[in-house]
Amino acid sequence: MTGATIWLTGLPSAGKTTLAHELAGRLRGDGHRVEVLDGDEIREFLSAGLGFTREDRHTNVQRIGFVAELLASNGVKALVPVIAPYADSREAVRGRHQSEGTPYLEVHVATPVEVCSERDVKGLYAKQAAGEISGLTGVDDPYEAPASPDLRIESHTQTVQESAAALHALLTERGLA
Ligand SMILES: Nc1ncnc2c1ncn2[C@@H]1O[C@H](COP(=O)(O)OS(=O)(=O)O)[C@@H](OP(=O)(O)O)[C@H]1O
Numbered sequence: 001m002t003g004a005t006i007w008l009t010g011l012p013s014a015g016k017t018t019l020a021h022e023l024a025g026r027l028r029g030d031g032h033r034v035e036v037l038d039g040d041e042i043r044e045f046l047s048a049g050l051g052f053t054r055e056d057r058h059t060n061v062q063r064i065g066f067v068a069e070l071l072a073s074n075g076v077k078a079l080v081p082v083i084a085p086y087a088d089s090r091e092a093v094r095g096r097h098q099s100e101g102t103p104y105l106e107v108h109v110a111t112p113v114e115v116c117s118e119r120d121v122k123g124l125y126a127k128q129a130a131g132e133i134s135g136l137t138g139v140d141d142p143y144e145a146p147a148s149p150d151l152r153i154e155s156h157t158q159t160v161q162e163s164a165a166a167l168h169a170l171l172t173e174r175g176l177a
């Protein structure tokens, strides 16, 4: 089966992880090999020691992009729910896939910051508001929204199932599902 990297970029609490796992379930049900490269897990091992400076985020995204491409070039659907806030970091990952001839899709989970901060799945927005942390993406740290993603998901106007169905439809359209 053809592998591919599907990168879900967006703010904290946008819905990246939820959608990655929902899509993973659907793809596995259809017999695809799937890995979800979750940002939090990667930061415990592969990117242990990295913080949230621009440089560290870039390094983190390049490492994850490298592993995703290895998996994708071996027939795996690599689903990557990672913020990746900088356009040049994302472009470098896309370029690596292009030069290897490996399919790559960029999905912007475009939930507005107001909705994300209400969801606040991990309590980060509250901590930032209380002055306990700083440098939170979308609040007091940059997020460069993709100019022309393969798909933009408005998760605040859809159920998880509807968003996952839109993602699945994109893969089908590209001959990947
Ligand atoms: N300052 C700050 N800014 C953004 N995110 C923060 C921060 N501190 C901790 N976290 C938590 O770390 C997760 C983001 O890690 P990523 O590897 O996806 O980010 S990045 O691409 O390297 O920017 C992110 O996970 P998600 O909420 O799933 O997006 C956060 O839970």
Ligand SMILES: Nc1ncnc2c1ncn2[C@@H]1O[C@H](COP(=O)(O)OP(=O)(O)O)[C@@H](O)[C@H]1O
Pocket (backbone or CB within 6 Å): 010, 011, 012, 013, 014, 015, 016, 017, 018, 019, 081, 119, 121, 154, 155, 156, 158, 159, 160, 161, 163
């Ligand atoms: N259409 C949707 N797609 C994804 N998540 C949604 C959607 N609608 C509501 N949510 C909720 O938003 C939250 C997103 O959290 P999470 O997936 O952990 O975000 P992220 O990985 O981007 O930080 C979850 O509680 C999820 O149930």
